[in-house]
Amino acid sequence: MTRIFYSLKIETKLMGVNFYIPLFIYLAIFLYLLVVPEQAILVIELIITPLSSWWTIWYFHDYLCRDGKKVLVTYPTSHLKYLFNHFYLYVLLYLLLILMLNVIFFEPVYFISSLIQFTSQASFFIGTSLFFMAVFRSVDITISIIVFNVISQIIDIGHILMLYNPFFFNQEILPIGEVIDKSLNNLLYGIVAYWIAKFLISE
C-alpha cells in the first residue's frame, strides 16, 4: 500500500501542473453549476467528459514521448502491468469525480441514467485519447484531435462531419432506454480503442 501511494505521488509529480489542471477546471465548473445548475447536463457532457482524456494523455506522456521505453523493457518486472494498473486508479478517480457531480446536481430518480451517459462518454474519451497517444506519441496531436472532435460536434451537433459523435446534447436527463444504445456504443468504442492502444504500446 505504501508503495502504491509512493508511486502515485511520483506519477503525480511527473505529470506536474497537468495533474492539477483538470481538478481546477472541475472545481471552477462545480462552482459555476452551483450558480447555474440548469446547465449541468450540457456542461458536464461537453467539458467534464472530454476532460477525462487529459490525465490519460499526460500520464502516458513520459513513457510514450521520451526515450525510456527501451530501458524499461529490459527490466525483470513488467513495467506495462505496473503502468496500466496505476492508470486504472486515475480512471477510477475521474469516474468518481463524475459520480460526485451526478450525486450533487441530479435528482436520485435520474441518477443511473445520467451516470450511464457521462461515464460511457468519459470512457470513450479515455480510450480514444490513449489510442491517439499510442499512434502519434504526441501530446499536441492527441489534444488537437480531441479538441477538434468536441468543437466540431458542438458546431454542427454531429450532423455535418462524419466523425463519431459521442454526445447527446440533451437539455434534460433522458430515460435509461434512450441513453443505453449510444452509451453502449461510446463504451464499446472506448474499450476497443483502449485495447488497440494497449497492443500498440506493448509492441
Next chain:
Amino acid sequence: MRQGAKDMLVINNVSKKYRNKLILDDVSLNIKGVFGLLGQNGAGKSTLLNIIATATKFSSGELRYKDIPWTSVEEVRKIIGYLPQNFSMFDKLTVYESLEYFSVLKGLRYSKKTLEEVLSTVNLIEVRNKKIKEISGGMLRRLGIGQALLGDPEILVVDEPTSGLDLQERIRFRNLLREIGKSKIILISSHIVEDLEAVCNKFAILKKGKVIVQGTKEEIIRSTNPPVWDLLIQKVDLDFYLKKYYTLSIFDATENNYKLRILSSTPPNGANRAVATLEDSYIFIGSTNRGVQI
C-alpha cells in the same frame, strides 16, 4: 562480485533478420571483462546490444552466461543492466527520485543507503536534489549508468555512452566504466575508438552485421596489419596528396612541411611505415569495399 574464468558471456552464431534483411550474420563472441564493440553506423552494434539486453529477439544462434540461456528472458533480465544510446526520462523528478522510481519499476527492494551508493558510484551525489531537466548531458548519461547498476547486475550493456559528450565528460565517463569494469562484464559499443581504447581490454570490429576481427588491441592490429605510412611533404603539395591518398591525419611539421599519416596498400614515395593503432585497423576495415583507394 569478482568474475572468474568461466563467467563469460558466450555468443554463438547469432543472426538477426529483419524484413528479409540480415542485420547480424553469424556473430560469435566470448565476452569477459570490459569489451568494446566497434563499427560504423549500421554495422549492427546496437542490434547486438539490444539482443544481449533482451530488448530485441534474435533469429538464430545461442547466447548464455554461466548456466543461463537467453531463452530464459526473465532470468537474463535479473543479471543485465542496460543503457541505450538515447536515454531521457522523468524530467520533472530529481536525480534521487528518478533513481528511486527506476528501482520501483525494476521491482527491487531498495533503501536510501543503496540508492546513495549508486549515486556515489556514478558521481551524482552532489546533484541528487537537482531536477533531471537541470542536469547536463553527461550527468544524464551517468544517471543512465546508475539505473543500469540498480540491482547489482553482473553484465552491463552500454550503447554509445560518450556520443555527444564534451571531452571532460567523456574522460569522466571512461573512468567510471573502468572502475565498474573491475567487478562486472561490460559491453560497450562506440565508433569513437579512443574512448573504447581507454576502457576496454578486448574488442570486436563489426561490419555489415559480421564480426570482422576480435581480440586484444595488439591482436587486432597484428591480424589486420593496416598499411599506415608517415610522409613528409611540401605544404604546396597538400592538395595533390589529399586527392591521391587516404589521409588519416595532417601535422604542421615545419614552416614549409606537413607530416601526413596515410593509409595506402602501396607505399607513397619517400614514406616510412608507421606504427599502426587500433583506430588505423578500424578505419582500414571500414574503408575497404567502400570504393576508397587504399
